Amino acid sequence: MxxxxxxxxxxxxxxxxxxxxxxxxxxxxxxxxxxxxxxxxxxxxxxxxxxxxxxxxxxxxxxxxxxxxxxxxxxxxxxxxxxxxxxxxxxxxxxxxxxxxxxxxxxxxxxxxxxxxxxxxxxxxxxxxSWFMQNFTGRHPHADGIRESGVITSATGTGRVGFVDADDIAAVAAHALLDDPVPGTDLVLTGPRTLSYDDVAAVITEATGRHVTHRPLSYEQMRDHLAATGMPVEFAALLADLDRRISRGAEDRVTDTVERVTGRPARDLREHVVRYGRRPG
Missing domain, CATH: 3.40.50.720 (NAD(P)-binding Rossmann-like Domain)
Structure with missing residues (x-):
């Protein structure tokens, strides 16, 4: 099978x-x-x-x-x-x-x-x-903004997020698919620390040598910014609202799920940026 x-x-x-x-x-x-x-x-x-x-x-x-x-x-x-x-x-x-x-x-x-x-x-x-570290290094509007202008745009304010590496997600997924019994049903995955988007900009600046800043928007500005890219308005509103929730502390948490399931610590954002070895822009 x-x-x-x-x-x-x-x-x-x-x-x-x-x-x-x-x-x-x-x-x-x-x-x-x-x-x-x-x-x-x-x-x-x-x-x-x-x-x-x-x-x-x-x-x-x-x-x-x-x-x-x-x-x-x-x-x-x-x-x-x-x-x-x-x-x-x-x-x-x-x-x-x-x-x-x-x-x-x-x-x-x-x-x-x-x-x-x-x-x-x-x-x-x-x-x-939680939100992917690859949003800053892969195919994503945040990564595009870093490469094109050195700017990350969000409506997260000073809210903090436990960004997680997609490689860690895949490692947990493999265990969830293969282990007997399943190692849990509701598995919340985060990285090892929470960061604001200002912190993310500082980490990327230090790790790559490219000056990166965070430009905060209001919920309405973020919704309209996303919709202007061609995204359906309803989905743009959903994503902008998720940013607004981050600004209110909804994602300010760290879990031990990655280490508990895989046996190794979750990867840190700086390690992820250095590992990918690409200077944005």
Missing amino acids: SILVTGATGTTGSRVAARLAALGRPVTAASRHPAGAGPAGTRAARFDWYDPATHAEALRDADRMYLVPPIGEPDPAAVMLPFLRQARSAGVRRVVLLGSSAIPAGGPGVGQVHEALPGLFDEWAVLRP
């Missing part, structure tokens, strides 16, 4: 697929553009949340799944739950869902999928990571 990894070209999915393949596990690397979607030894499959015709082939021989919700979808439960019921009928017995530290079970968006999992599968886990 194989492990289906959706979003296999994305920030966490690509890392989960690579980690499982390195452990010798059969993996189906699924994405909308499957050519080159997974590492050597994986089976590539086309998968589109919005195209049910792609679902059966992606599920072929799968008994476990790592699920990345459809990006930008304000109501992921409407899209995901029919697929989850199909997966259960196809023989999938364990599901690991990528959620968010900001959204608990029963909350909006992916929180509705989280709440439904116990009624669908006996074995399941939801990874609820």
